[in-house]
Amino acid sequence: MDRVKGKVCLVTGAANGIGMATAQRLAAEGGKVVATDINPEGEKVVEEILDMGGDAVFQRQDVTDEKQWKRTLDNCLDRFGGLDVLVNNAGILLMKSLQETSLEEWNEIFRVNVTSIFLGTKLAFEPMRVRKGGSIVNLSSIYGLVGAPTAAAYEASKGAIRLFTKGAATEYAAHGIRVNSLHPGVINTPMAEHLLQDNDIKTAVLGPTLLGRAGTAEEIAGAALYLASDESSFVVGTEMIVDGGYTCN
Numbered sequence: 001m002d003r004v005k006g007k008v009c010l011v012t013g014a015a016n017g018i019g020m021a022t023a024q025r026l027a028a029e030g031g032k033v034v035a036t037d038i039n040p041e042g043e044k045v046v047e048e049i050l051d052m053g054g055d056a057v058f059q060r061q062d063v064t065d066e067k068q069w070k071r072t073l074d075n076c077l078d079r080f081g082g083l084d085v086l087v088n089n090a091g092i093l094l095m096k097s098l099q100e101t102s103l104e105e106w107n108e109i110f111r112v113n114v115t116s117i118f119l120g121t122k123l124a125f126e127p128m129r130v131r132k133g134g135s136i137v138n139l140s141s142i143y144g145l146v147g148a149p150t151a152a153a154y155e156a157s158k159g160a161i162r163l164f165t166k167g168a169a170t171e172y173a174a175h176g177i178r179v180n181s182l183h184p185g186v187i188n189t190p191m192a193e194h195l196l197q198d199n200d201i202k203t204a205v206l207g208p209t210l211l212g213r214a215g216t217a218e219e220i221a222g223a224a225l226y227l228a229s230d231e232s233s234f235v236v237g238t239e240m241i242v243d244g245g246y247t248c249n
């Protein structure tokens with residue numbers, strides 16, 4: 001119940017899927033949660049957390065916008081007095097062959113998936129340095145580790161997150177700030193549901209997943225909670241894979 005008790009935890013993309021489950025789980029474990037999303041439905045996630053007796057606030061935020069990052073962090077400091085955990089979760093998927101992918105789509109996926117993480121990781125440094133420590137969890141994917149057809153732009157963005165995380169970890173570790181990447185397999189969220197509804201596509205997408213099923217957002221939230229908490233105090237610059245065995249072989 002108290003695995004992140006009193007820690008101030010900012011979760012982006014918290015209106016849906018993995019971000020929503022992570023915000024809920026961190027709050028259930030005693031965290032003070034700042035849930036942000038471009039989608040105002042995130043307000044409902046916060047209302048549910050408050051109804052359950054948790055502590056949370058919603059902030060509308062487009063993670064590609066530096067000014068909105070600064071405003072979000074200012075509000076976080078005003079409301080909760082600091083920042084201990086940042087889960088850089090917001091992201092978008094593009095399922096298109098390389099030949100069909102336009103330059104605009106390539107730039108957009110890098111803006112939302114990669115530039116956002118650069119901004120969040122950069123701007124979270126100062127409030128975490130002041131607290132003499134913190135944990136940053138960057139959502140990558142199995143597609144930041146291995147390839148699959150019709151996802152080259154997405155894979156490039158998720159691969160960039162993996163190595164950006166390692167670079168940031170080497171700079172931040174001396175300040176007690178741990179930066180790690182989290183690599184989910186196929187997870188049943190709004191992002192992936194269209195792929196899981198058609199049996200043929202589902203079989204292809206699940207591919208070599210040893211457990212033979214998609215994961216749940218709660219299963220990824222459990223891993224994010226571990227990385228956020230002090231239980232992972234010796235875990236830094238690593239890539240945590242939670243994929244039902246997709247990348248095992």
Ligand SMILES: NC(=O)c1ccc[n+]([C@@H]2O[C@H](COP(=O)([O-])OP(=O)(O)OC[C@H]3O[C@@H](n4cnc5c(N)ncnc54)[C@H](O)[C@@H]3O)[C@@H](O)[C@H]2O)c1
Nearest residue numbers: 013016017018038062063090091141184186187189190191
């Ligand atoms: N679902 C999967 O199978 C899967 C697998 C591996 C990795 N991931 C990664 O996990 C993260 C969460 O995925 P999910 O499945 O929960 O997705 P989702 O689509 O269900 O939720 C993503 C959330 O991000 C928000 N968002 C999108 N663009 C934004 C922006 N510019 N600013 C702020 N918020 C924005 C959306 O509004 C949405 O609420 C993503 O980074 C995704 O790439 C997902």
